[in-house]
Amino acid sequence: MTGYTLRELMVVAAARQIEDGQVVFVGMRLPLLGFLLAKRTHAPQAIGLYENGIIREMPSAEMLYTMSDPPNIYRATSCADMLAVMGLLQQGRVDVGFIGGAEIDRFGNLNTTLVRADGRRAIRLPGSGGACDIASLAHRLIAIMAHEKRRFRERVSYITSPGYGEGGNWRSAVGLPRGGPSVVITDKAILEFDPVTKEAVLSSVHPGISVDDVLAHTGWPLRVSKDLDETPPPTEEELSIIRELDPRGFWTR
Amino acid sequence: MTGYTLRELMVVAAARQIEDGQVVFVGMRLPLLGFLLAKRTHAPQAIGLYENGIIREMPSAEMLYTMSDPPNIYRATSCADMLAVMGLLQQGRVDVGFIGGAEIDRFGNLNTTLVRADGRRAIRLPGSGGACDIASLAHRLIAIMAHEKRRFRERVSYITSPGYGEGGNWRSAVGLPRGGPSVVITDKAILEFDPVTKEAVLSSVHPGISVDDVLAHTGWPLRVSKDLDETPPPTEEELSIIRELDPRGFWTR
Amino acid sequence: MTLSEAIEQYVPDGASIVMGTAMEALIPFAAGHEIIRQRKRDLTLIGPISDILFDQLIGAGCVEKVIAAWVGNVSGGSAYNLRRAVEEGMPRPLEMEDHTNFTIALGLHAGALGVPYLPARTALGSDIQRRNDHLRSITCPYTGDRLIAVRAIEPDVAIVHVQRADEAGNCHLWGNLGVTIDAVRASRRVIVTAEEIVPADVILSDPNRTLIPGFLVTAVVEQPWGAHPSPVVGYYNRDNDYFHEYHRETKTPEQFHRWLQRWVLGVKDRNHYLERLGRDRREALRPRRRAPSAPAEFGY
């Protein structure tokens, strides 16, 4: 694990989820870095949508704290309104969407609204923002989050962003037109979802992390794929680009 | 009737329907001239909406053949899309709307789609454009048309733009949120509508036109108001402005 | 890609096409004429109004159905080919799906938003609503109000003309927009004709004017005067005489066919058309004054 941080690995794993020419609902922080890394490596034609109304192909020249920072506006492909980009999302024109989460459960449902822990007062979180929309409407959802037992719970206490609900064909039963979580990228591992039951399956562990460690930090008996991989580490090229994008390590250290 | 044409009188009558500060769905030809005349006389703060997306307070400097002509864009208040202006109309923000018509009936329903005359083949007309929307959604509808028996029919053969339907509270029964025809300005007279039955009533005849002439050119037994007026002729000021707006008499001669 | 190639590749027989989306301005006449020259058949034309372009396509026998609010000659009145097609089935029968401007706009907006319908309060009680199964009556789940549900319109192709675009199809357009933005987003394919192809830097300098992003555009073609005789603000004014001439010269099928021969079938392409139009006539339509927009500052 020398030579790179787990966050750098997460950025690389995120970037690898983007194919060239795809339309990506970007988000901020690690997903944004992942998008920029993908643009600089294997997906130069990828297109980024931001829920504030920005469509952007050319990466911004400076680091962004928020998607509405002036460097994200300067030389954007288009600056329109939220409805314009949400309309594209609802039409099914978005291939991949990234979101984070405070809690996730066995079927990939995410909570960023209200956390109820046993015997403690409920904790109010900021809420959905566009996360629920991305989770509802993108073709593939990538969730990125810290792998902690209190976050990986059997059932989330509030479904902010629908995953596969109770599993199986729940999504189409409730009327969601497509999509669902495809991959969960954590600081320990990568989870995918069973194509039939829609239950999360451990598919890849990061170098230096044991399966037992992952299982110990997951709040339900996590299934392990019979084709379990080790997450490929960042290449030299990927690392040098990330460090150019985040020179002070604000996000990745 | 010396000194002005009936079309000039119609423009003046249209202008007088606009109060200062009102929002007007303008249309073209005589209504446009009426709007411009009102702006130059008693309603300098009136605001014009055009269904192509233009909002305009400053009158255009040149005559328009269509509402999308460049002089209507130059120094407009706003150029947006159709939904923006139709949204304002649907919200109830439009005080007055003007439309023309090929046929009108006793309850102010207008037809610009399909004319069926006895024993003859149906005639296809251009259709609604925005007329049905204006008739459905403006607070007050002003219709402007030639007064001919074949146009003023007991029942129109096709309701393109709803007036009062079958009279009474028909509009609210079908779900229309407001409005209805307020005045019909013809080249012979002005018709208003009974507040209860919603039947057209002859309220004013133009100078030099007899009531019998109007009745003879109306395809149903037209009620005559007991307060029948003579339409006030244009003032010198009004006439000189109209002739400045339409110097070659393209619309008003 | 040439305009001819774009039409050949992306406008198959039987396609539904939205055109004339900026109302009386920016009508893609060059593209429409190319469709006629390529003898496309069984098309469905969609638009709020279309001025005389729809009438020409109808008269040339390309059209099976029109979904529109108004078909005519805006400054002239009736459209004779439309009348002949509806009243006499000439040159072929024509199905009309009558709308209002607003219901066309909402149908395309529904398509652009990815919903199967949008509710509205217009056209209630009209024969337009009663005779159009895509304008059904519904009840609001909150207020109980009676509304109409305007069904989504999702054309196969949008053809739009704009002031300027870059080679990737990112477009700057201005003036009245009509239903252009929603039409582009609602359609499966988008063909853009542009007065000018400009360097990407020009487009990137003003992302708020980039109302059509290139990734939604299937083909972009530089076509100066591509909207003549309709106007393109900043480039040329409306050729009103041309519309009046069309009205006078298409009253009978024979007259129309002479007109069509002169302006469409008998010209090789748009350059040939412009030659026939003549330099003087074009120059007379050019703006007589300059009026550039004040800059907006995008520096940071």
Add this chain to the structure above:
Amino acid sequence: MTLSEAIEQYVPDGASIVMGTAMEALIPFAAGHEIIRQRKRDLTLIGPISDILFDQLIGAGCVEKVIAAWVGNVSGGSAYNLRRAVEEGMPRPLEMEDHTNFTIALGLHAGALGVPYLPARTALGSDIQRRNDHLRSITCPYTGDRLIAVRAIEPDVAIVHVQRADEAGNCHLWGNLGVTIDAVRASRRVIVTAEEIVPADVILSDPNRTLIPGFLVTAVVEQPWGAHPSPVVGYYNRDNDYFHEYHRETKTPEQFHRWLQRWVLGVKDRNHYLERLGRDRREALRPRRRAPSAPAEFGY
């Protein structure tokens, strides 16, 4: 009219106010702080996200209800006043109507279009939908699809910050627009703060950038730096440090009250605030390069 007069006249106690309509940019902090200074009470705040402005109003005790998709500190994380209000009822209980960004946008769009609701495919199966009676389940009359009906949102007041306006309130704004246009149209009253009041000729030179026409505007106030610490492209960048400081300095009610005293209650008006901010800090936020938009030609 001064900002203080505008807030006094048009923001009564109990009003519903949409703010932060351009997301993380152009947030009307000057207006929000004036609301706090005037000790308005029982407000309903509406917005997709609000960054820290909503948190400040909540902490100051002005707010009864929030209708929003996200309330926090975009670059910092949690908003402590929001948490205290929801979790502990401090300084007063707070009702939350949870939305997604898209349902807020659609609710305002419904208001702007004058319909009681709009259909959507988002949030189905979520607890957001299940617990919000303004996001009811409906069935499409054409396809039978299950949809949600997003109820119209019609705020009493929209408060927006823009780059430039004329004295009649015709506004030029650019950059990401968020839900600004629909919020303005959906609201009964509109208060605009503008970086600059410019001559009408500047605004008239580009009607396509006039996204807010003056006749919809109730009051327009020149307020340079009116959005600080949020960014206004072309005028100033985001003051990221300020957001981080806010996060560090508002963890307890006592800390928040010190912060509020320093930046809101203890300053007379925006000029006083800017003085306290200091010239150097402001200058450091100014754009370091110029990047004017290419002109669009409106001559004819």
